[in-house]
Amino acid sequence: MPSLETYSKELDYSYALGIFPCMEAMKKAPETVRRLLISQKGEDSEGVRTLVQLAADKSIRVETADKVLGKISGKDNCFAAAVFSKRELKPDSDKPHIVLHNPSDKGNIGTILRTALGFGLTSVAVIAPCADVFDPHTVRASMGALFSLNVSVYSSFADYRKDYAEHKLFPFMLTGSCPIEEAVRQKGDRYALVFGNEGAGLPEAFASYGVPTRIPHSDSIDSLNLSIAFAIGAYEFTKRGV
Amino acid sequence: MPSLETYSKELDYSYALGIFPCMEAMKKAPETVRRLLISQKGEDSEGVRTLVQLAADKSIRVETADKVLGKISGKDNCFAAAVFSKRELKPDSDKPHIVLHNPSDKGNIGTILRTALGFGLTSVAVIAPCADVFDPHTVRASMGALFSLNVSVYSSFADYRKDYAEHKLFPFMLTGSCPIEEAVRQKGDRYALVFGNEGAGLPEAFASYGVPTRIPHSDSIDSLNLSIAFAIGAYEFTKRGV
Numbered sequence: 380m381p382s383l384e385t386y387s388k389e390l391d392y393s394y395a396l397g398i399f400p401c402m403e404a405m406k407k408a409p410e411t412v413r414r415l416l417i418s419q420k421g422e423d424s425e426g427v428r429t430l431v432q433l434a435a436d437k438s439i440r441v442e443t444a445d446k447v448l449g450k451i452s453g454k455d456n457c458f459a460a461a462v463f464s465k466r467e468l469k470p471d472s473d474k475p476h477i478v479l480h481n482p483s484d485k486g487n488i489g490t491i492l493r494t495a496l497g498f499g500l501t502s503v504a505v506i507a508p509c510a511d512v513f514d515p516h517t518v519r520a521s522m523g524a525l526f527s528l529n530v531s532v533y534s535s536f537a538d539y540r541k542d543y544a545e546h547k548l549f550p551f552m553l554t555g556s557c558p559i560e561e562a563v564r565q566k567g568d569r570y571a572l573v574f575g576n577e578g579a580g581l582p583e584a585f586a587s588y589g590v591p592t593r594i595p596h597s598d599s600i601d602s603l604n605l606s607i608a609f610a611i612g613a614y615e616f617t618k619r620g621v
Numbered sequence: 622m623p624s625l626e627t628y629s630k631e632l633d634y635s636y637a638l639g640i641f642p643c644m645e646a647m648k649k650a651p652e653t654v655r656r657l658l659i660s661q662k663g664e665d666s667e668g669v670r671t672l673v674q675l676a677a678d679k680s681i682r683v684e685t686a687d688k689v690l691g692k693i694s695g696k697d698n699c700f701a702a703a704v705f706s707k708r709e710l711k712p713d714s715d716k717p718h719i720v721l722h723n724p725s726d727k728g729n730i731g732t733i734l735r736t737a738l739g740f741g742l743t744s745v746a747v748i749a750p751c752a753d754v755f756d757p758h759t760v761r762a763s764m765g766a767l768f769s770l771n772v773s774v775y776s777s778f779a780d781y782r783k784d785y786a787e788h789k790l791f792p793f794m795l796t797g798s799c800p801i802e803e804a805v806r807q808k809g810d811r812y813a814l815v816f817g818n819e820g821a822g823l824p825e826a827f828a829s830y831g832v833p834t835r836i837p838h839s840d841s842i843d844s845l846n847l848s849i850a851f852a853i854g855a856y857e858f859t860k861r862g863v
Contacts, residue, residue, distance in 0.1 A: 426655070439750035494849050528842055561858070594740040595860070599769055603852070607736050610849040611856045619800070 383416075383447050383462065386515050393513040396452050398426035399495040402433065403523025404461040409437040411463045415445045420459030432458055447480040451515070468529035469542070470502035475570035475616070477503045480536060480585075480606065484577055485510045487519020490606040491574075497523040500572075503530045504539045532607075539594060542608055546571040548589025550581050551612055555593030555604055559615050562592040572612050577605045584616045623702065625658075625689050628757050635755040636695050637703040639767060640668035642792030644675065646703040652769075653705045658686045663700030663728075672701055693757070707755045710771035711784070711808025712744035713838050717858070718788055718813035719745045722778060722827075724847065726819055727752045731762020732848040738766040740855040744812075745772045746781045788813040790831025792823050793854055795844055797807040804834040814854050819847045 383485070386393055395404040404412050407512060415434045421427040434441045448457050470476045481486050488510055498585050512532060520523050523612055533539040546562060547560055550573040557565075571590075575581030580602070585591070593609050596603060601609070628635055634655060637646040646654050663669040664685070676683045676819075690699045712718045715802045719737050724730050724752060730752055737745060747754055761765050775781040791804055793813040815831075817823030822844070827833070836853050838845060845853070 453670075490846055493842055494845060497842040499839050499841075522842070524842060578757045594856070595687055597741050600735055600739040600764070600766060602734055603736060603739055604848075606846075606849065607732065607852040608632065610845070610852050614836070614856075 383451060385451060387537065388511050388514070391463050392462055392517065392604050394515045395463060395518050395526075396459075396515050398455055398459055400428065400519055401430050401459045402461050403463040403526045405430070405433050405437055405575045407438065407523070407526040408466070411466050412437070412439050413462045413464060414440040414442055415537070416442050416460045416462065418445045418448050418458045419426070419446065419501075424458060434488050436592060438478060443517055451531050453547075469531050469532040470529050471505050472543065473569070474504055474543075475500055475569065476508065476543065477609075477613075478536070478571050479503065479509065480506045480571040480573060480581055481537075481576040481579075482509050484605075485514050485516040487577060487606045488512055489517045489522075489524075491609045492517075492521035492528060492530070493524040494610045496527050498617040500613055500617065501528050503528055504571075505530065505532045506536050506539060507532055507534050542556050544588040545569055548573055549592045550585035550589055551575070551608055552581055552586060552591045552593065555591035556586075556587070557590050557592050559592055559594050559612065563615055565590055566616060570616070572609075572611050572616060574605060574609055574612070609620070627693060629719050629771065630753050630828055634704055634706050634772050636757045637705060637768075638699055638702055638757050638758050639640050640672065641674055642760055642765040643701045643703040645768045646676065646705050647675050647679055647681060649671070649765070649768040650705070650708075651681065653708050654679070654681050655704045655706060656682040656684055658684050658690055658702045658704065660666070660687045660690050661685050662687065662702045663849040664698060668850050669700050671672075673777060682788055698768055709715050712771050713767060714785065714787075715746050715811070717742055718785065719851075719855075720748065720778070720781065720815040721745065721747045721751065722748045722823055723814060723818040724816075726847075727756050727759040728762045729846075729848045730820060731759045731764075732756055732862070734759075734763035734770060734772070734853045736848070736852045738769050742855055742859065743770050745770055747772065747774045747811075748778050748781060749774055749776050754841050775852040787811055788814055791829035791834045791854075791858075793817070794828060794835065795851055796828070797833035797852040798828075799832050799834050801834055801836050801854065805857055807832055808858060811856070814851075814858060816847060816851055818853070
């Protein structure tokens with residue numbers, strides 16, 4: 380393997396930075412982990428020792444590499460990083476889907492992945508253009524949830540839709556005609572919760588693609604944050620059992 | 622007024638940075654706005670012109686101050702800032718409360734304030750130690766919601782509680798014995814939703830202070846993000862009318 384580079388979208392690998400994300404990578408997707416980097420400074424910490432043990436169990440190579448850790452994390456106090464191969468997994472046809480249309484913020488995507496996993500929504504389609512789902516910032520914001528999910532990036536919504544024509548669509552829109560509690564009653568077995576970009580929301584055309592869903596809120600705010608709207612959607616759609 | 626300084630917690634004023642937060646400051650709390658700073662670069666933009674008009678309507682002084690804007694925002698492209706006096710407003714005794722116990726992240730506090738306003742929860746108590754609720758980052762993350770809310774900082778939970786002994790407490794805890802949907806049925810007219818620190822949550826003692834409330838989620842994640850848990854709590858407690 381060539382020497383590790385500062386992360387960029389073009390690389391076919393990325394980094395899970397920090398103890399917890401490393402743990403998740405090695406536990407949930409060990410086959411994608413190329414090596415574990417640890418810091419000499421952290422060698423005595425319990426977290427790092429647990430990681431090293433886990434790496435041994437999974438036959439993952441461990442390297443002490445303080446300099447590389449500093450370079451790839453941009454920080455002095457990053458004690459561990461898992462180098463992992465990027466891998467997209469297709470959404471499961473039999474499960475509900477999350478569709479994120481043109482999300483532009485890595486932190487939002489990460490938070491959404493974590494919340495999705497928390498509510499048992501494990502199939503995620505991300506429609507480009509979008510922020511990089513494999514970027515270390517996204518991985519970290521997801522607290523490693525990325526490694527437990529089926530996540531795929533599609534070049535267009537049509538491209539996603541042709542593979543999953545059966546899923547009933549619930550586009551979340553400020554102008555949605557159907558309040559969320561009513562929408563939930565129509566969900567059926569296979570559904571997709573569709574969310575738009577942070578600033579622009581979903582294009583108007585989505586209103587005709589399914590049940591345009593609205594989370595009622597006061598006029599005092601323009602809209603809820605994307606990750607907040609997503610959380611309420613995920614909570615409400617799954618609370619009676621997915 | 623002396624020359625404006627880079628923000629620090631000790632100042633008795635702060636900044637609302639950006640068109641939208643400035644608009645909210647001048648519309649919702651004009652009496653706190655000392656002056657409006659605008660950038661020469663932005664003078665022709667519609668947003669800045671709207672701000673200038675609003676300032677005239679509210680008799681707020683306007684200054685063109687590109688250099689100061691650059692200094693206080695740390696950016697080249699900040700077109701407007703409202704300089705406002707910090708002001709705490711006590712939670713309303715007759716309304717439901719939000720209590721944030723030791724929140725440490727400004728972005729989280731801002732997002733929570735915006736979400737709270739969206740769900741009509743307008744009384745917020747923040748228990749120190751905590752991140753600065755008046756910091757420009759908090760204000761910006763709240764999208765100016767701060768200016769529509771009653772927000773007060775208390776030195777301890779006991780200090781808050783002595784003024785509002787009647788509010789039924791719903792501490793949100795991972796170990797909470799009462800699932801949220803059941804908790805909602807016990808809320809009554811005056812209640813307080815209590816949330817702990819991002820990392821540590823609430824101290825165990827809170828379980829005995831009221832109805833320890835849990836948002837059910839899968840074992841695949843340790844916990845929901847604070848702002849996400851808050852959003853679900855606020856949504857669920859208010860959706861049948863506050």
